[in-house]
Amino acid sequence: MRIIKRKVIYVQVQLTAPLSVSSGENEWTDSDVLRDKAGTPFVTGSSLAGAMRAYLGKKKNEAGMMGYSGKDKNQEDIGKMSSLFVSDLSFDEETTAGVRDGVALNQNKTAKSQSKFDIEMIEAGAKAHFYMELVVREGDDEGEMMQEIANIFNGIQSGEIRIGSKKTRGFGKFQLIYVESRKYGKKNYLDYAHAYDESTWGKDNNELEAWLTYAVGAAQMTHIEVPLRMKGGISIRQYAARKGEPDYVHLTDHGVPVISGSSLTGALRHRTQQMLEELKQSGVELPENITDIINIAFGYVDGTKACASNIIVDESEIRNARPLTMVRTGVSRFESAAKNGALYKEKTFVDGEVTLRLSVRKSQNPADSGWIMGLLLLALKDLQNGFLAVGGETAIGRGVFSANGPITIDGKISEEEIYIAEMLSNMSEMGGLRS
Structure with missing residues (x-):
């Protein structure tokens, strides 16, 4: 399908709880934080997108804004690529990393044998940003997709969308502090080249309240x-x-x-x-x-x-x-x-x-x-x-x-x-x- 336009959304957030996104390495702790080659922590776009998709209640083989794949009644492969692209989450300032000790206890509140562990995490208060890009093609219901994005923002703000590990025990909670969007079509397609430059965003046109007002659906x-x-x-x-x-x-x-x-x-x-x-x-x-x-x-x-x-x-x-x-x-x-x-x-x-x-x-x-x-x-x-x-x-x-x-x-x-x-x-x- 022909692309009609693109909508890029700049989203700034702040951690309201510690964040533990493991790299799979255990050089310093039993679970080290994910870092790029410069040693800066970040959260992958796939982690963000996965949390958003789970909140919307969409399965991998169920049609929706975030794409799907599966088989038809004849067992032929079917699917559609996601209309929503989510970037990595990058921190705007130097973060403070800490280490949490943990141990499993028995009913008598004494430690179980060989149950001691420690994890690295990013402390609360850090500010970060990421981008969301909505690609609108012929035949797409743009209004429905915008509604789903608004619902995602509402899920983040209510604390029902979290990222990383230990989400049910207080980690991974964050809140939106600034949201701004721009459309790119035939008339301004050259501007799209700078859509992911942070300097492009004026940060004086906060659309957060408008997005949250647009959200529908009961709390989960x-x-x-x-x-x-x-x-x-x-x-x-x-x-x-x-x-x-x-x-x-x-x-x-x-x-x-x-x-x-x-x-x-x-x-x-x-x-x-x-x-x-x-x-x-x-x-x-x-x-x-x-x-x-x-x-x-x-x-x-x-x-x-x-x-x-x-x-x-x-x-x-x-x-x-x-x-x-x-x-x-x-x-x-x-x-x-x-x-x-x-x-x-x-x-x-x-x-x-x-x-x-x-x-x-x-x-x-x-x-x-x-x-x-x-x-x-x-x-x-x-x-x-x-x-x-x-x-x-x-x-x-x-x-x-x-x-x-x-x-x-x-x-x-x-x-x-x-x-x-x-x-x-x-x-x-x-x-x-x-x-």
Whole structure:
């Protein structure tokens, strides 16, 4: 088909969470960040396009703006190339790379054997840009394609499109800060030669709000916000590598103390399992075993089998907290004296505020996501009431919170009791949400 025109869109974004896009190398960590030949991190266009395509719900053999391939009823190859081209994401400034330590824990909150790992990531706050090019051919429905692009932008802005690894545990979230588009046709086709020069874009004609207004369609996730106040300190350790620093410091990102999505998920998963066991002991008949229910809600990886988590937990910044450095030592319970070599220095943060943000994937059957919402909200109520602690050293009062405002669900307050009541009354309908 003859090309009628091209539309190039310049998109500037900012990371609102750490980003981990692995190169497959393990020279510095178990998972190094992808870099170009100059050592600059970047995100491939294929990663961006894949996230966009998944959000639109288009399969590889399903016709759409982003192309398809497959076979007809006669088993002949059919397909169409993508009308949308997505460039690599390039950072506008020097990024700050960090290393996150991780370890798998058992039910007793002790490390599993040979489960320690570390990954390299780009810290939140970095600004970057990429280009999208829409090629309009004869017979194409330009309006429909523009609608899909607007929906993609809305998915990014709502946090439902993320990139890289650990997306369900707080990584890979970013937001749009500037969008500008230009059309190229017969009258100005020579200008297309400079369409991908960053100097071409004036950056004084932000079309972001217009694009978001043009978006249609319901959200694919239910979004929850839980405002909390810390009742003491918190200890999610990262291990200092520089001389003169404390031996253990609480986790920070771009200089700000944070609660990692994986730490919060671990606490919520453990509490949810406890609640299910209590329900079973009280005589409630569960349709599936507890392990299967937990795996459906929080995801799992078991060899070649896996299920993506239906609960997405953001990394949360701790605001207005005071840093506190203390010197501690291990004490022998038999001698009531300090253990030899057990003296260490620790830096924590106390008396802060935090807003937890979580999302639950919606299912075609509302009952499926409804029971996940109910179980999750029960666990969040325990967290809000100080019955559930997060992080390490919880036995000495770390990681305890109190409510700092009402829970909101898609911007509405006082609805958690409805979800909890429906979950308890419809327990027999649980199951079915597996992808």
